[in-house]
């Protein structure tokens with residue numbers, strides 16, 4: 082099969098189209114013919130060695146396609162069935178899995194991290210991680226929401242438990258997680274404040290439903306939140322920027338506010354005012370990925386038109402390096418997809 086393989090860590094140029102053997106499935110596994118695979122920051126971190134992966138490696142966590150082959154112990158799946166792969170892999174045996182908390186599995190893995198991923202014509206996964214797609218959901222749309230939108234859903238619906246009428250601040254609205262977070266918060270009935278580095282990105286965030294756009298290169302976003310909320314602050318902040326913004330994110334919260342975070346792209350050593358944490362009775366909630374149950378909810382919400390996946394560009398598989406360069410330049414808005 083054709084696959085994008087890298088044999089060493091490095092820049093986008095290490096991504097090369099190769100002919101490699103198809104994955105061999107075990108009795109409990111399914112082989113999926115990949116029709117669309119999302120490009121994520123995680124793929125870049127693996128490629129540069131910031132996240133260590135086995136080499137040579139095939140990356141890619143967000144897959145939609147068709148069942149090509151099923152292991153002998155797998156039941157209820159048909160060849161040709163349209164599916165997505167829940168990217169948060171888990172061992173199904175540790176204490177957290179037994180408690181139904183698969184995203185905190187002690188042996189958690191993401192598809193395309195320790196295992197080979199979807200930058201290929203075929204990828205294999207455990208049958209328990211394969212989700213049939215709802216009727217009428219396009220494969221591109223499914224691939225576009227399988228990791229970042231899933232994470233945003235887990236953050237806002239499961240962790241922060243937003244309700245209609247709340248105020249939600251979403252940082253860096255151009256990113257995959259944040260563009261999804263804007264739509265999810267709006268879907269629930271919240272008022273949404275979005276930050277971005279350019280007016281052009283803010284315009285796109287408004288088109289997704291953001292009520293207020295804040296260009297953080299021109300104004301202090303915490304001051305702007307104070308002004309826009311008449312000093313009250315917001316109920317929820319969606320974070321993944323980290324070191325550069327964490328103190329201001331905490332300062333932007335109102336009483337009983339919740340900060341949900343799934344990343345630290347500018348650095349991991351955050352500072353914040355501890356007095357605010359207890360006086361305002363704030364909650365800091367760490368989030369990482371999402372479960373199969375949550376992915377099912379996301380796919381249904383997309384099929385029903387409640388969330389519209391934002392697709393920036395689609396590329397043929399061989400142009401994976403070009404997609405990585407575009408992501409590094411941070412000029413994209415929404416999801417880039419590869420079509421193997």
Ligand SMILES: [Zn+2]
Pocket residue numbers: 171172173174175176177178179185186187188189
């Ligand atoms: Zn486990």
